[in-house]
Amino acid sequence: MSTSPKQLLDAFEIAPKKSLGQNFLHDPNTLARIVESANLPPDMTVLEIGPGTGALTVLLAEQAARVICIETDTRLQPVLERQLQAFSHVEIQWGDFLKIDLGALLGDAPYYVVANLPYYITSAIIRKLFEHANPPRRLVLTVQKEVAERILAKPGDMSLLSVSVQFYGIPQWVMTLNPAVFWPRPDVESAVIRIDLHPEPNPHVPDIPRFFHIVRAGFSQKRKQLKNALAGGLGIKATALEPILIQAGIEPSRRAETLSLLEWEALYQAFTQS
Numbered sequence: 001m002s003t004s005p006k007q008l009l010d011a012f013e014i015a016p017k018k019s020l021g022q023n024f025l026h027d028p029n030t031l032a033r034i035v036e037s038a039n040l041p042p043d044m045t046v047l048e049i050g051p052g053t054g055a056l057t058v059l060l061a062e063q064a065a066r067v068i069c070i071e072t073d074t075r076l077q078p079v080l081e082r083q084l085q086a087f088s089h090v091e092i093q094w095g096d097f098l099k100i101d102l103g104a105l106l107g108d109a110p111y112y113v114v115a116n117l118p119y120y121i122t123s124a125i126i127r128k129l130f131e132h133a134n135p136p137r138r139l140v141l142t143v144q145k146e147v148a149e150r151i152l153a154k155p156g157d158m159s160l161l162s163v164s165v166q167f168y169g170i171p172q173w174v175m176t177l178n179p180a181v182f183w184p185r186p187d188v189e190s191a192v193i194r195i196d197l198h199p200e201p202n203p204h205v206p207d208i209p210r211f212f213h214i215v216r217a218g219f220s221q222k223r224k225q226l227k228n229a230l231a232g233g234l235g236i237k238a239t240a241l242e243p244i245l246i247q248a249g250i251e252p253s254r255r256a257e258t259l260s261l262l263e264w265e266a267l268y269q270a271f272t273q274s
């Protein structure tokens with residue numbers, strides 16, 4: 001049975017939709033390395049967002065105890081049914097991942113996420129997973145290379161995305177992907193990253209929404225000094241913010257992208273005490 005996405009879609013007379021980020025992985029070595037990098041324990045449940053024609057799903061099904069897929073494009077139903085007919089432990093949920101009730105789907109069981117993401121909603125997907133009451137233990141994600149670089153950034157190049165991901169887990173580079181391993185070829189380079197979640201968010205802050213309210217305000221105005229960005233984002237005068245920044249050990253003229261996670265924590269603590 002063919003697993004080439006192009007042959008499968010041609011056989012079912014389906015054209016890939018750019019608007020749904022449909023760039024299918026067709027290189028067997030890349031697919032195998034993605035699954036290998038997840039290092040799946042045999043009893044693990046895997047959540048796959050966007051199974052497409054099932055190329056990755058089949059490999060996951062061969063290793064995982066249970067695979068739950070969420071796919072929005074119902075045109076792919078006959079393709080996936082055919083490709084996955086041998087695997088009774090694979091469930092497909094049809095719908096938009098961003099609208100799906102993850103609690104009802106996953107319960108409290110531990111799970112990993114392995115997915116070649118639709119790039120147009122990468123950040124929203126990551127955010128939904130991390131903010132869920134039962135977040136995944138590990139994620140192996142294919143994302144746009146530039147997004148992978150932003151996620152792994154260090155102080156000097158930080159963004160709201162890197163602070164968010166590094167708050168919840170430890171991201172690592174797995175490999176860079178040439179556009180040729182996809183069909184159709186995307187216009188951008190891609191990368192596979194693995195994120196292992198901390199048992200508890202780190203730094204430990206009692207009020208996570210408040211922590212991110214401050215971080216978001218800090219990044220709200222690009223290239224501005226932190227005191228001005230925070231002033232605009234929080235609606236507080238810059239002069240009132242200076243002593244708080246100084247108490248946190250942060251020079252008020254610095255920019256948000258230079259702060260480490262520990263400095264964001266210190267700033268959160270200084271706000272809490274002020």
Ligand code: SAM
Pocket residue numbers: 005020021022023024025026049050051052053054055056070071072073095096097098115116117118119121
């Ligand atoms: N996993 C397949 C592979 O590696 O070849 C397909 C990956 S393709 C980059 C992204 C997949 O996500 C497509 O099948 C697309 O239809 C699906 N998708 C797009 N938006 C989605 C959404 N909001 N919820 C669930 N799936 C979505």
